Structures are given as C-alpha cells and as structure tokens.
Amino acid sequence: MPFPFSDIRQFIADAEKEGSLQVVKGADPQLEIGAVTEMAAAKPDPPLLLFDEIIGFTPGFRIATDLFNTQARTARVLGLNESLRGIDLVRAWKQRIAQITPIKPKEVSKGPILENVMDGNNVDIAKFPAPKWGHLDGGNFLGTGCSVILKHPDSGWINVGTYRVMTIGKKSEVSINIASGKHGDIIRKLYWEREMNCPIVICLGQEPSFFVSGGHFLTAAGESVFDFTGGLQGRPMEYIKGEKTGLPIPSTAEIAIEGELVPIEQKSVMDGPFGEWPGYITPAKKVPIVEIKRIYYRNNPIILGSPPLKPPLPEVLAVNVVTSAALWREIEQHMPEVKGVWCANEGGTGGVPGFFVVVSIKQRYPGHAKQAAMAAVACRAGAYAGRYVVVVDDDIDPSNLSDVVWSISTRCDPLTGIDVIKGTWDSPVDPLLDPEKAEAGDFTTNRAIINSCKPFHKLSSFPPVIKVTTEMRKKILEKYPEIFKEQDKESKNRG
Numbered sequence: 493m494p495f496p497f498s499d500i501r502q503f504i505a506d507a508e509k510e511g512s513l514q515v516v517k518g519a520d521p522q523l524e525i526g527a528v529t530e531m532a533a534a535k536p537d538p539p540l541l542l543f544d545e546i547i548g549f550t551p552g553f554r555i556a557t558d559l560f561n562t563q564a565r566t567a568r569v570l571g572l573n574e575s576l577r578g579i580d581l582v583r584a585w586k587q588r589i590a591q592i593t594p595i596k597p598k599e600v601s602k603g604p605i606l607e608n609v610m611d612g613n614n615v616d617i618a619k620f621p622a623p624k625w626g627h628l629d630g631g632n633f634l635g636t637g638c639s640v641i642l643k644h645p646d647s648g649w650i651n652v653g654t655y656r657v658m659t660i661g662k663k664s665e666v667s668i669n670i671a672s673g674k675h676g677d678i679i680r681k682l683y684w685e686r687e688m689n690c691p692i693v694i695c696l697g698q699e700p701s702f703f704v705s706g707g708h709f710l711t712a713a714g715e716s717v718f719d720f721t722g723g724l725q726g727r728p729m730e731y732i733k734g735e736k737t738g739l740p741i742p743s744t745a746e747i748a749i750e751g752e753l754v755p756i757e758q759k760s761v762m763d764g765p766f767g768e769w770p771g772y773i774t775p776a777k778k779v780p781i782v783e784i785k786r787i788y789y790r791n792n793p794i795i796l797g798s799p800p801l802k803p804p805l806p807e808v809l810a811v812n813v814v815t816s817a818a819l820w821r822e823i824e825q826h827m828p829e830v831k832g833v834w835c836a837n838e839g840g841t842g843g844v845p846g847f848f849v850v851v852s853i854k855q856r857y858p859g860h861a862k863q864a865a866m867a868a869v870a871c872r873a874g875a876y877a878g879r880y881v882v883v884v885d886d887d888i889d890p891s892n893l894s895d896v897v898w899s900i901s902t903r904c905d906p907l908t909g910i911d912v913i914k915g916t917w918d919s920p921v922d923p924l925l926d927p928e929k930a931e932a933g934d935f936t937t938n939r940a941i942i943n944s945c946k947p948f949h950k951l952s953s954f955p956p957v958i959k960v961t962t963e964m965r966k967k968i969l970e971k972y973p974e975i976f977k978e979q980d981k982e983s984k985n986r987g
C-alpha cells in the first residue's frame with residue numbers, strides 16, 4: 493500500500509476522517525494556543541488541534557499541535573498498523589526501519605511551497621503566528637516542530653534536525669537553539685571556523701514522517717534524512733533547490749525560510765527561558781541568529797507546533813516509540829537477545845531517550861545485563877541526556893512500569909546492582925545541571941545503571957514467580973466464562 497500522505501494536510505485530513513480533529517478558532521498566540529495544547533494533551537484521547545483565525549494574524553495562517561499524542565496517530569505517522577500498542581508498536585517500528593532501503597530524493601521545479609515567495613525588503617517573518625507557549629517562557633517560538641536543513645561543507649551530506657526557533661522582533665531575523673554536540677552544531681561550526689555564515693533552511697510545517705525522521709537520532713552522521721524518509725515512504729521525496737542556499741527544500745513543506753546562520757561571536761541573542769521536555773522551565777541561553785534571505789510559503793500555511801509538556805502525557809508520543817526503537821536497534825548490534833527497549837514517557841522524551849530507559853534481555857551469559865546497560869548509556873541513540881537505565885529480564889514487559897518497579901524491588905540488590913557512570917553527555921535542559929557548570933560549558937552529568945535482572949548464576953535457583961499456568965488459565969476461562977468475560981474484554985482494550 494502506498495504511504496498515505498505526502499504533506500501535513502493529508503495527515504490532518506486523516507484525523508478529521510477518524511473524528512479526532514479539533515479546529516480551534518480565535519485563540520490568542522500569547523498563551524492561549526499553548527494552554528489549549530497542554531490541556532487538550534492531558535485528555536484521555538487527545539484530539540489533533542488545528543488553530544485558525546489566530547488573533548492578530550491573517551485567517552488561514554494556521555498552527556497544528558498535538559499531532560502524535562495518541563498511539564494510533566503515532567502508528568499512522570510511522571506507516572504502521574494503528575492497533576499496535578506499547579512495546580509491540582516499538583517492535584514493529586524497529587522491524588520497519590531494519591527493512592528500509594534509502595531512496596534518493598528527486599529535484600522538481602514546481603511544488604506547493606512555491607505558491608508564495610517573500611524576497612528582499614518584502615521578507616517579514618512577523619506575518620506568521622509565533623506563540624508564546626507558556627507564561628514563564630521568555631519569547632515567542634515559531635519553530636518547535638520544525639525541520640532544519642544544513643549541509644556539511646566538505647562531504648555535502650545533508651543533515652536534518654529539529655532545533656527551536658524564536659522570533660526576535662525583527663522582520664528578517666530569527667534565533668535558533670542547537671544543542672552542542674548535535675550534528676547540526678558540528679556542521680555550523682565547520683562554516684564558522686572558516687569565517688563563513690552557515691547556509692540554512694528552516695521548514696515550519698512539513699510532511700510529518702520527515703519531521704519524525706529528522707528529530708530523533710534515527711540517522712547516523714553522513715546518512716541523509718531525505719533518503720531515509722524516501723525509503724520509509726517507498727518513493728523519492730520531492731524537493732526544490734533553494735535559490736539562496738542551494739539546499740533542498742521539500743516541495744510540500746508549508747513554510748521554508750532560507751537564510752544564513754551567522755557565527756555566534758558576531759550576532760547573538762538570549763533564547764528562553766523555555767519549558768522543556770523534562771517538564772521544567774530552562775533558563776535563557778545565548779544563541780546565534782539566522783539572517784533570512786527568502787521565505788517560501790503555501791497558501792494558508794500550517795505551522796507544526798510541538799511544544800514540550802510536563803511528562804507523562806496520557807498516551808505515548810511518537811518520540812517515545814521512535815527513540816525506543818532506535819536505541820533497541822543500536823544495542824542489539826552489540827549483543828544477542830535484546831527483547832525490548834522502552835524510553836518511558838514518564839522520564840521525559842523530546843527527540844531524546846529521556847531520563848528513564850528500560851532494556852529487557854534474555855540473559856545468555858554472565859555480564860550480559862551489565863553490557864546491555866552500558867551499551868544503552870554509550871551508543872548514539874542513548875548517550876545524550878539520560879539518567880537511569882534499568883535492565884530487566886525477558887519476563888518483564890519494559891513498557892509496563894508497574895512490572896519494572898516490581899523487578900527493581902525484588903531482583904536488584906542496591907549494593908551490587910547499581911553503578912554510577914560519571915561525566916556523561918548532558919543536555920542544557922537538564923533541571924539538575926548546575927548553572928555554574930553550564931556557564932563554564934560543562935554539560936556533563938552522571939548516569940545510574942540499575943541491573944534488575946536475576947543474578948545469572950542463580951537463574952535456575954531463583955524463586956519462581958506466582959502465576960497460574962497457561963493450561964490452568966485456559967481451563968478456568970472455559971469453566972467459568974461468566975467471571976472473566978469483562979476482565980478479558982478490558983485487557984484486550986488496554987492492548
């Protein structure tokens with residue numbers, strides 16, 4: 493079956509068909525859009541929100557939020573079966589990415605992104621609604637669910653990531669916040685070291701699987717997110733070549749800013765404070781400026797808004813599923829029998845695994861569990877901004893946190909089962925980061941690995957778990973169907 497959508501509009505139309513679209517008219521971008529987004533996300537079955545007739549902006553200039561806040565919509569953006577839940581959804585995505593053969597994008601001369609162009613003195617970024625999402629935020633953030641395109645100056649590798657974009661009260665300038673160590677950071681510095689501005693394209697609303705592919709450590713250095721997304725969709729992504737930068741711009745993007753990222757020593761601004769994925773307001777930080785050379789946009793453009801919210805959210809976000817699968821895939825490159833990886837939404841997730849990661853393995857040799865934990869701490873998908881890695885046996889579903897807590901409580905001896913690894917790569921948004929350390933550029937933290945697997949040498953002698961046998965369960969269900977009818981239905985609904 494062909495991939496069902498090639499722009500954000502078709503994804504929204506699907507939500508409308510299933511009855512989960514909520515159009516919100518007349519909201520104020522100063523706090524109301526953020527408040528509706530946060531409050532609706534907390535509903536048991538959150539709707540996809542489309543804000544129109546935004547106060548102070550041209551009707552039709554819209555913002556969509558809460559796109560992937562249900563497991564069904566998460567499955568849809570990844571091209572998976574929409575009935576999958578929890579660790580089954582992660583497993584299906586992992587299998588899917590293992591089968592992807594990258595497809596190179598195709599340059600085209602036409603596309604909806606060319607419907608409107610602002611050039612030279614006509615450039616005015618203030619025409620597009622940039623919400624102040626939360627009352628403690630220090631600015632208006634136009635790009636929270638954006639896809640940012642950069643090119644390696646030597647190899648020509650095209651990198652795509654999501655890095656937040658703030659308006660700064662100027663018509664042709666915005667700021668951008670790329671964390672140190674990200675590919676995007678490394679690339680921009682290569683230009684700056686040569687005393688050049690870094691060419692950049694910022695898409696503010698794009699086909700959602702392209703956004704997911706770029707924002708989640710899915711591709712390694714040198715691998716193209718355009719090729720990966722093409723492989724996922726089974727057809728080449730179409731792009732137009734930006735005249736000002738030469739960079740590829742997805743032809744179905746909603747808004748694309750072409751510009752130059754100026755070295756931070758020459759021009760900078762304070763970005764934030766901003767409510768970040770751990771659930772706290774992060775202090776302001778000095779960031780560089782993008783000088784805008786041209787803005788392309790579709791008629792009635794839709795900006796994808798993806799502001800971080802306090803975890804946990806009621807449903808699993810796409811980020812959680814995607815990062816879990818990316819981590820699982822990497823860990824199992826180093827060892828056998830990895831049965832599941834779960835980046836708990838409760839530990840925060842925002843294109844990173846977050847502070848609480850669970851790895852389930854079938855132990856095959858002494859030290860296997862420790863090796864799994866250390867791989868989860870060290871590999872690309874797991875290295876950044878983590879706190880706890882818990883390793884559990886394969887009888888524990890890593891996506892069931894009740895079982896995980898039971899496992900830690902009963903199988904982990906705190907004296908021998910917990911190790912602390914010092915000096916690991918941290919995010920500036922970590923609420924535990926000491927401000928003085930951050931000021932000095934020391935973005936490092938400490939990680940705990942919690943081995944809650946049964947000791948390997950006691951596997952056969954460890955006390956058995958209380959559990960009705962499969963045969964007895966079957967027999968009882970047949971003998972007393974009236975007692976278990978409801979329970980059976982409930983557990984199926986919970987998936």
Ligand SMILES: Cc1cc2nc3c(=O)[nH]c(=O)nc-3n(C[C@H](O)[C@H](O)[C@H](O)COP(=O)(O)O)c2cc1C
Nearest residue numbers: 653654655656670671674675676707708709798843
């Ligand atoms: C919704 C969302 C917002 C994000 N915001 C930022 C951000 O502001 N700065 C940043 O460095 N990374 C942010 N990320 C994470 C990066 O996009 C992600 O780590 C990506 O893989 C980085 O790619 P790179 O290492 O190729 O640069 C965000 C991710 C998502 C999904």
